[in-house]
Amino acid sequence: MSRGFLLVLSGPSGTGKGTVSKALLNKRTDIVFSVSATTRRPRPGELNGENYYFVDEEKFCEMVNSKEFLEYAHVHSNYYGTPKEFVFDEIEKGEIVLLEIDVQGALQVKKNYKEAVFIFLLPPTMDELRNRIVKRGTETQEDINRRFENAFKELDFVGEYDFFVVNDKVEDAVKDIEAIIRSEKLRVKRHKDIKDRVLLQGGK
Amino acid sequence: MSRGFLLVLSGPSGTGKGTVSKALLNKRTDIVFSVSATTRRPRPGELNGENYYFVDEEKFCEMVNSKEFLEYAHVHSNYYGTPKEFVFDEIEKGEIVLLEIDVQGALQVKKNYKEAVFIFLLPPTMDELRNRIVKRGTETQEDINRRFENAFKELDFVGEYDFFVVNDKVEDAVKDIEAIIRSEKLRVKRHKDIKDRVLLQGGK
Numbered sequence: 001m002s003r004g005f006l007l008v009l010s011g012p013s014g015t016g017k018g019t020v021s022k023a024l025l026n027k028r029t030d031i032v033f034s035v036s037a038t039t040r041r042p043r044p045g046e047l048n049g050e051n052y053y054f055v056d057e058e059k060f061c062e063m064v065n066s067k068e069f070l071e072y073a074h075v076h077s078n079y080y081g082t083p084k085e086f087v088f089d090e091i092e093k094g095e096i097v098l099l100e101i102d103v104q105g106a107l108q109v110k111k112n113y114k115e116a117v118f119i120f121l122l123p124p125t126m127d128e129l130r131n132r133i134v135k136r137g138t139e140t141q142e143d144i145n146r147r148f149e150n151a152f153k154e155l156d157f158v159g160e161y162d163f164f165v166v167n168d169k170v171e172d173a174v175k176d177i178e179a180i181i182r183s184e185k186l187r188v189k190r191h192k193d194i195k196d197r198v199l200l201q202g203g204k
Numbered sequence: 205m206s207r208g209f210l211l212v213l214s215g216p217s218g219t220g221k222g223t224v225s226k227a228l229l230n231k232r233t234d235i236v237f238s239v240s241a242t243t244r245r246p247r248p249g250e251l252n253g254e255n256y257y258f259v260d261e262e263k264f265c266e267m268v269n270s271k272e273f274l275e276y277a278h279v280h281s282n283y284y285g286t287p288k289e290f291v292f293d294e295i296e297k298g299e300i301v302l303l304e305i306d307v308q309g310a311l312q313v314k315k316n317y318k319e320a321v322f323i324f325l326l327p328p329t330m331d332e333l334r335n336r337i338v339k340r341g342t343e344t345q346e347d348i349n350r351r352f353e354n355a356f357k358e359l360d361f362v363g364e365y366d367f368f369v370v371n372d373k374v375e376d377a378v379k380d381i382e383a384i385i386r387s388e389k390l391r392v393k394r395h396k397d398i399k400d401r402v403l404l405q406g407g408k
Contacts, residue, residue, distance in 0.1 A: 120392065122402055129402075155399045163390045164398055176390055183387035186367040186380055188324065194368055195359045198326055198333075 002191045004095040005184060006087055010106035011121030012151030014133035016167040021100040023174050032090050034099040040078035071108035080105060096181060103154040117184050120161040124168040206395045208299040209388060210291055214310035215325030216355030218337040220371040225304040227378050236294050238303040244282035275312035284309060307358040321388050324365040328372040
């Protein structure tokens with residue numbers, strides 16, 4: 001039996017983490033989505049327990065105190081956190097768990113759980129990054145500027161990640177991530193019984 | 205500009221290293237084959253400079269003394285070695301260099317050059333491994349037995365490798381290796397200028 005792994009898909013705002021995650025999950029039924037807890041308000045169409053666990057600050061602090069998070073962070077005036085239990089249970093079952101998360105969160109996960117596979121999503125150009133942040137249309141001009149500046153700074157953290165994927169066309173980004181998944185499934189270190197498997201299937 | 209890498213495709217005799225290498229090279233024009241030097245005699249159809257550099261023992265020892273090998277080994281009464289210069293030149297140019305090599309050789313490469321990507325090719329079963337060694341038909345019964353016993357012992361070294369690929373159907377093994385290649389090309393550590401590339405293509 002092989003263990004699964006945590007796939008951290010991360011990158012600055014506007015790189016298309018959400019779009020790429022959705023496309024990947026639509027294409028692949030063998031990937032489990034890690035649902036984060038957050039104190040931010042749902043955007044139109046977002047569902048509790050599916051997109052996020054929407055919780056109030058009191059509940060969030062309780063969870064922090066009882067160390068229920070793999071990471072948590074305060075970003076754009078809200079708290080976000082990844083409940084540990086779900087992720088570890090699924091990995092033990094052999095599942096691939098996808099965590100879509102901002103850069104700060106990913107760096108914390110890396111501190112706490114190096115065994116995860118870290119992918120940094122890049123915009124094809126800085127102009128395109130700005131376009132995408134503007135197009136989102138749910139932010140004030142001030143928010144847009146702050147997001148763009150943060151995004152620009154956050155590009156410096158690409159060096160902390162295992163892989164980078166340029167999100168020019170979504171389907172190509174998905175194919176890159178699928179290659180990473182196929183490859184990571186073949187990692188020797190995730191399998192304890194490779195020789196035994198060959199022996200059991202054939203006998204000497 | 206990104207650096208290429210050395211892809212070490214290895215495994216015991218009879219796992220199909222040669223067949224898989226050929227299928228991979230036929231399919232992909234972007235992979236360069238690392239030609240080893242050897243003192244063993246050419247098999248029918250093998251060409252000097254293409255399959256191997258066929259050299260005599262005197263020449264081989266000269267090359268060992270002047271440290272021209274990434275690895276060399278004495279296997280089945282013959283010497284085999286991988287000339288360094290070719291491999292490093294190609295990697296610097298951004299190429300993927302494929303080295304098809306036995307287990308002892310791969311372990312030496314690992315000692316001298318950890319940056320390589322190490323793939324262990326596995327037979328689907330031990331019975332199938334024996335069949336393949338027998339089918340080769342160029343060996344005595346004694347050679348066959350020795351190869352099989354070596355192969356059995358060498359399976360223990362899978363833990364030293366990065367990836368394992370089961371060679372049941374050649375085309376599936378090739379697809380696994382292609383996924384590993386695509387994934388390794390996206391490794392952050394092989395690229396020094398990721399942020400600059402995004403900036404240069406768009407400007408801030």
